[in-house]
Amino acid sequence: MRPASRQWLRPSVRPLRGEQTSVDTSTSPPVLVTGTTGRHGSTGAHVAARLRSEGRQVRVLARRHSERTKQLQAMGAEVVTGDLHRRETITHALDGVRLAYFTYPIDAGVVSAAANYAAAVQESGAEVRTVVLSMGPAHPAHLSDRGKDQWLAEEILRWAGLDVLVLRVAAAFHENLHVLHGPSVRERRVIRNCFGDARVSWINGKDAGELAVSALLHPERFDGPVCYPPGADEASHADIAAMITDATGRPVRFEDIDRTGWRQDLLDLAATDPTGVINADMADHISAVGWSIRDRGPTRPADREEVRRLIGHEPVSLGEFIARSRDAFLDGGTAAETDGAGGTQDVQDSTATMQASRTGSQNTSAGVGAAGR
Template sequence: MKQQETFLVTGATGYTAGYAIPALLEKGVKVRALVHTIDDRIKKLDQPGVEIVQGDLLDFHSISRAMKGITAVYYIYPILTPGILTGTAYLIQAAREEGVRNIVNMSQISARREAKSNAAQDHWMAERMLDLSGITVTHIRPTFFAEWLIYSDSIKKSNTVVLPFGEGRYAPIAAEDQGRVIASLLVNPEEHAGKIYPLFGPVEYNVHDLANILSEELEREITYQDISIDTYKEEAPKQGYHPHFVQHISSVAQDCRDGLFAGTNTAVKDITGREPVGIREFIRKHLAYFQ
């Protein structure tokens, strides 16, 4: 690998990119960080070896400009926003024109042909488009992020975890583990060409278990408010969530109840050489979000 190689990281102000970027810098490559909006979040990206560019995955010309001189790409399309198939087509064409070597694609564990979630089915189709691109591609399919626990203020404000996941089990995976996986896959494409990696944390829980662990770690009682999927469908739009996102979460909530998000494996350690972060360690690292 040459020192002058530059890797494009999309979604650069997001959770996984926030860990992938320093991991890439440690591996001796430069990073071009693609952001949708120039705001205060870019301050954390302002460091040696990082070039910040503004662009939109649904604007072919801005993606084409961002792709100039790029060796490899971390591609993540925002789950809140419709349009992944158009964005993927634009990314592929821009990457082909610039001779990009490899792409690491953030998919999801629910991505499959028969998915009821429109977003999950589109993620599966985006995988197939990337597979046909002629570019070396590796897909990652994480279960639910550990960061789900800090996405809303319900723990901080009302000591509750409000989710429609029923008794469904999953092994929460931290964004920092995914960031290290992403960096490793980007710089070692031959080893991982064409592979799909489901990614899990070390231990499987249901949300009741997670609430109990939160109670112990935060030294106050946290309860799981297990709402029905129908209640979620009614309440989420009132909080301003896009219909695309509400349809997705409603569908994957059922997937979680049906066991699709369950399981563990050794992929994080196999790829990075490090065990994934456990949920207690995650909570301790992010105490400020819960106080």
């Protein structure tokens, strides 16, 4: 077995604007990106689009062709069909790759996926530096079984001697609000869950993707091989109910319930969820996370300045997200038509959003100083 290395410290790829490099990105090896058809946060699609905007060659591993992969192909990405549970397809996708992005949905199977990926990298014989987008609950003693599975999957990658940088993002995605609470806000004007009055750390799904892009292109910004990027904002769900009230002009309240009650609410929602994001695994996981944060608090407090330093621009605030997607909380709205909900429009918007964010951060840098699945 190859010894675990700290190659992630070696800046071997193209830095962001203002930094110098000798890498010719037009002829550099492709970056392998998984999770591009994910429906929660859309981090994989955002990573692929952003890498293309930086001039990187991108190879997408997808189980099937879709509107999302067509959008990525139009941006110049190479799409190969394969599955993280079929080692031989991963081996094929890794041909010529030296840099990869690994992510997996909140669902059973991440341990098997990691084992297959590790075996494929070993079989390739190449030194592939891998950035793993993980979560704060990845811990062997966490209340969530999916958190335990994620931790074990990461251990497998490290035991295999792979060169990994694991980003255990210590924040909930803004997009959770649409997926988990949009229907109840629209129908009954209520947010129900088991977080209690705990203040939760929050990050936008695209900014989580930006953390991964930064880790791929600028590993020296991160303390690794395992690190805990924070969220950009903190707010309780009662605070969020008040923010939605202000944005929509309709009163929304927060109702505190126990873990079992929220899990059942989520299972009921899964039965009618057209996006397929909510399932039994998600219901078990997020209700366990809520109960844990209620009892112990977040893994790490929010730190907006740290997120800005890591991604190189101003992160999206929770208030901005709610204001921009207010229609998702009104009668007739759906999560699928809002920002960051996983549609093909997210792929088209990624480069434009990034360019606007950079412009904004440059305009404000004199006042605030230059530069969280």
